[in-house]
Amino acid sequence: MNNILAIDGPSGVGKGTIARIMAQKLGWHLLDSGAIYRAFALAVDARRVDITDEVALEAVAINLDLTFKTEAESELVSVFLDGKDVSKVLRTEQTGEMASKIASIGVVRAALLKRQKDFAQAPGLVADGRDMGTVVFANAPFKVFLTASAQERAKRRLKQLQAQGTMGIMSHILAEVVARDERDSSRKNAPLKPADDALIIDTTELSIDEVLNQVSELVTK
Numbered sequence: 001m002n003n004i005l006a007i008d009g010p011s012g013v014g015k016g017t018i019a020r021i022m023a024q025k026l027g028w029h030l031l032d033s034g035a036i037y038r039a040f041a042l043a044v045d046a047r048r049v050d051i052t053d054e055v056a057l058e059a060v061a062i063n064l065d066l067t068f069k070t071e072a073e074s075e076l077v078s079v080f081l082d083g084k085d086v087s088k089v090l091r092t093e094q095t096g097e098m099a100s101k102i103a104s105i106g107v108v109r110a111a112l113l114k115r116q117k118d119f120a121q122a123p124g125l126v127a128d129g130r131d132m133g134t135v136v137f138a139n140a141p142f143k144v145f146l147t148a149s150a151q152e153r154a155k156r157r158l159k160q161l162q163a164q165g166t167m168g169i170m171s172h173i174l175a176e177v178v179a180r181d182e183r184d185s186s187r188k189n190a191p192l193k194p195a196d197d198a199l200i201i202d203t204t205e206l207s208i209d210e211v212l213n214q215v216s217e218l219v220t221k
């Protein structure tokens with residue numbers, strides 16, 4: 001399957017929004033790989049698995065009972081873990097933090113690899129994450145790496161939280177964004193970095209439409 005658009009970048013850059021709209025526009029499937037790491041972190045937490053126990057972590061990853069359901073009307077994706085809707089708790093900063101920590105473990109990444117690759121189905125796939133263009137879909141013909149200043153990403157994250165009716169404090173969010181960047185970029189296994197052949201777009205000063213135009217142009221070229 002050659003129709004793959006990989007969209008990578010740091011937390012809060014807006015990858016999810018761009019990926020969702022691009023998937024709608026192209027009529028392709030969507031993989032939110034961060035949701036897999038987040039759900040995995042929730043499963044590990046619920047089972048009280050010791051995160052230094054790699055055998056136990058691998059077993060949780062292999063047996064992860066995870067499904068994505070897209071609402072026909074809103075196109076919003078609900079995530080079910082062990083048959084329970086975890087969409088809301090999945091998106092919290094706390095879950096993101098747990099996911100980021102646990103995602104640095106090599107055996108976890110290896111065990112979740114096939115699950116991600118299986119999303120590559122006709123007519124095409126838009127995949128967002130940290131290592132879509134470098135590892136999971138290293139042969140993808142279309143690769144984008146989105147960046148933005150940490151300040152701007154924290155601002156976007158705060159807006160997103162407010163839209164969900166959740167309180168947030170700018171200085172805390174900024175500190176979390178910076179800490180997560182540091183952890184995701186400095187890890188040994190599949191660190192956050194642009195693929196050599198990725199189109200790098202600094203979105204700090206760009207609107208969603210302007211980013212979409214650049215990504216669309218890449219895919220249609």
Ligand code: DC
Nearest residue numbers: 033034035037099100103129130131
């Ligand atoms: O994109 P996100 O914020 O939902 O991702 C949550 C964490 O999961 C992120 O901080 C690092 C990890 N992650 C990863 O290591 N590789 C991916 N492809 C996607 C997410």
